[in-house]
Amino acid sequence: MATNSSNGDTQKATKQPPMPSPLRFSKFFQVIVADNFFTGSKDNLKKWIGHPRFELIRHDVTEKLLIEVDQIYHLACPASPIFYKYNPVKTIKTNVIGTLNMLGLAKRVGARILLTSTSEVYGDPLVHPQPESYWGNVNPIGVRSCYDEGKRVAETLMFDYHRQHGIEIRIARIFNTYGPRMNIDDGRVVSNFIAQAIRGEPLTVQVPGTQTRSFCYVSDMVDGLIRLMEGENTGPINIGNPGEFTMIELAENVKELINPAVEIKMVENTPDDPRQRKPDITKAKELLGWEPKVKLRDGLPLMEEDFRQRLGVAKNN
Numbered sequence: 001m002a003t004n005s006s007n008g009d010t011q012k013a014t015k016q017p018p019m020p021s022p023l024r025f026s027k028f029f030q031v032i033v034a035d036n037f038f039t040g041s042k043d044n045l046k047k048w049i050g051h052p053r054f055e056l057i058r059h060d061v062t063e064k065l066l067i068e069v070d071q072i073y074h075l076a077c078p079a080s081p082i083f084y085k086y087n088p089v090k091t092i093k094t095n096v097i098g099t100l101n102m103l104g105l106a107k108r109v110g111a112r113i114l115l116t117s118t119s120e121v122y123g124d125p126l127v128h129p130q131p132e133s134y135w136g137n138v139n140p141i142g143v144r145s146c147y148d149e150g151k152r153v154a155e156t157l158m159f160d161y162h163r164q165h166g167i168e169i170r171i172a173r174i175f176n177t178y179g180p181r182m183n184i185d186d187g188r189v190v191s192n193f194i195a196q197a198i199r200g201e202p203l204t205v206q207v208p209g210t211q212t213r214s215f216c217y218v219s220d221m222v223d224g225l226i227r228l229m230e231g232e233n234t235g236p237i238n239i240g241n242p243g244e245f246t247m248i249e250l251a252e253n254v255k256e257l258i259n260p261a262v263e264i265k266m267v268e269n270t271p272d273d274p275r276q277r278k279p280d281i282t283k284a285k286e287l288l289g290w291e292p293k294v295k296l297r298d299g300l301p302l303m304e305e306d307f308r309q310r311l312g313v314a315k316n317n
């Protein structure tokens with residue numbers, strides 16, 4: 001540890017006033033990424049590999065991880081319904097055993113831990129928009145339960161470790177997030193529609209099409225998560241964009257912005273699909289000074305650009 005006062009760097013560091021912005025502070029951190037690549041891609045980390053303050057470990061969070069850290073962003077878990085339904089047992093193990101392991105790590109080294117929970121803890125919500133005080137309407141035995149009940153248990157574990165062991169916790173409830181570098185075949189609606197529009201395939205709106213979601217651009221999400229980690233509130237705090245769209249409206253926007261020639265096709269849905277979802281972000285505004293800046297119609301073209309590059313399809317072709 002850098003405690004020797006004859007060390008120039010340490011003296012300089014101790015004289016510095018506290019950093020006003022967590023975003024500026026973060027450039028001094030070393031980052032260790034642990035990923036099992038079940039849904040993640042090494043390509044997304046390419047630009048950091050070889051950086052002196054960056055380390056990548058192939059690791060499954062359901063196994064113990066013995067490292068020394070000050071902060072833990074516990075982001076692990078497949079989030080696309082296609083992926084978590086493909087391996088529900090793995091999904092619930094990640095949420096339960098994975099969260100226990102990360103809390104064990106936080107306890108051993110005295111780190112602060114942030115869990116990325118989800119709007120899915122509200123299930124098919126009977127309160128609209130959803131404030132953090134709403135307890136939700138969740139099916140405990142459905143095909144989505146590995147994910148939504150899994151995240152609910154993860155939240156419980158976080159608060160139990162906080163109350164029993166004094167662990168510093170932070171919980172974010174993330175609402176549908178999109179942006180460049182998403183897996184093209186992720187299966188979630190924004191990436192599906194953008195890839196379909198670029199390929200000139202019909203946009204597959206699952207019935208009834210009147211179900212709503214609120215889409216947050218990735219840079220807004222990252223800003224919110226860092227503010228939560230650096231702030232004083234445990235949460236849970238909703239982080240999402242309150243702009244609410246039906247899936248038909250989303251398809252119409254993608255069609256207009258990306259490829260007016262594509263058709264919109266109604267297809268079958270899957271069980272327990274939530275009918276409406278919109279975050280109440282009063283807490284995020286008041287406690288984190290956060291609100292999203294990027295509107296859906298500004299974010300979609302940024303994602304389109306990245307998808308076109310990866311699919312090798314130029315605009316106006």
Ligand SMILES: O=C(O)[C@H]1O[C@H](OP(=O)(O)OP(=O)(O)OC[C@H]2O[C@@H](n3ccc(=O)[nH]c3=O)[C@H](O)[C@@H]2O)[C@H](O)[C@@H](O)[C@@H]1O
Nearest residue numbers: 079081118120175176177188189192204205206211247273
């Ligand atoms: O994107 C996310 O952040 C969220 O994604 C999923 O939740 P969900 O909202 O069901 O995600 P999608 O698969 O993108 O579905 C959104 C809506 O679009 C519809 N959809 C999906 C795909 C498609 O091709 N067409 C279509 O109309 C679905 O029926 C659903 O109503 C996860 O379960 C959430 O936990 C996660 O936070």
